[in-house]
Amino acid sequence: MAEENERQTTANFPDLDECLKGFKANAAALLERCDLVTRREFEVQKRLLEQAMTKLAAVEAKLAESGAGSDSNKSDQSD
Numbered sequence: 001m002a003e004e005n006e007r008q009t010t011a012n013f014p015d016l017d018e019c020l021k022g023f024k025a026n027a028a029a030l031l032e033r034c035d036l037v038t039r040r041e042f043e044v045q046k047r048l049l050e051q052a053m054t055k056l057a058a059v060e061a062k063l064a065e066s067g068a069g070s071d072s073n074k075s076d077q078s079d
Contacts, residue, residue, distance in 0.1 A: 037045075
C-alpha cells in the first residue's frame with residue numbers, strides 16, 4: 001500500500017524526488033553552519049559548569065566570612 005502511494009505521488013509530482021534531495025542538501029548545509037554539539041558534549045560541559053559554580057559559591061562564602069570578620073575588627077578599631 002505504501003509503495004503504491006509512493007509510486008502515485010512520484011507519478012503525480014515527478015520533480016518531488018529532486019526537490020527532496022535539494023531540501024535535504026540545504027538542510028544539511030544549514031545544520032553544518034550551526035554551532036551544534038552532541039548531547040554527550042553538552043552533558044560534560046553542564047557537569048563542569050555545575051562543579052565550577054559549586055566551587056565559586058564556596059569561595060564566595062569563605063570571602064564573606066573573612067570579610068565579615070575584618071569588618072567587625074575595623075569597626076572596633078575605629079571607636
